[in-house]
Amino acid sequence: MPTGIYTRTKPVTLETRRKISERKIGTRLSEDTKLKIGIANKGKHNSPATEFKKGVTLSREIIEKRAKNHSKEKNHRWIGGRFKREGYVFVMDENSRRKEGYTREHILVMEQKLGRKLKPKEVVHHIDFDTENNDISNLHLFSSNGYHLNYHRNLRNIIREELLGNL
Numbered sequence: 001m002p003t004g005i006y007t008r009t010k011p012v013t014l015e016t017r018r019k020i021s022e023r024k025i026g027t028r029l030s031e032d033t034k035l036k037i038g039i040a041n042k043g044k045h046n047s048p049a050t051e052f053k054k055g056v057t058l059s060r061e062i063i064e065k066r067a068k069n070h071s072k073e074k075n076h077r078w079i080g081g082r083f084k085r086e087g088y089v090f091v092m093d094e095n096s097r098r099k100e101g102y103t104r105e106h107i108l109v110m111e112q113k114l115g116r117k118l119k120p121k122e123v124v125h126h127i128d129f130d131t132e133n134n135d136i137s138n139l140h141l142f143s144s145n146g147y148h149l150n151y152h153r154n155l156r157n158i159i160r161e162e163l164l165g166n167l
Helices: 014-024 031-040 048-053 060-069 105-114 145-165
Strands: 082-085 088-092 102-104 123-126 139-142
Touching: 088 105, 102 105, 105 123, 105 139, 123 145, 139 145
Parallel strands: none
Antiparallel strands: 082 088, 088 102, 123 139
């Protein structure tokens, strides 16, 4: 085989480059390659449409106007001010102590029955352990979390005795 510098016999066309890039779709890049791409693209925009947004800050007035135009019923994702998270039902509440403006529904139900806000140490317990069942007949108020935990401890002991007693 002769030695020396070889030239390409066939020039690389746009069609050939497209085929090569299609073959690489779905392949994983090495960390070194990602770093090189990042350095090459530093300061560049991914899309010409986003170029005008770089460095622009919106005024407080515009932000508040946008928030007002997309709040509650005007927002396409509005679900009536109720959602479930961590097994509990949350309801929108203007007087909420939480910054999100939502309160757990069982707390609101108990406060409505009592006619006052709950004290900071008071705990509302679901009797049937179903946290989505917020009927007042299913709720019990403990004066502190200590009493609430004691109730669960005693209940666990009773269940344990029943199970071991039947063996």
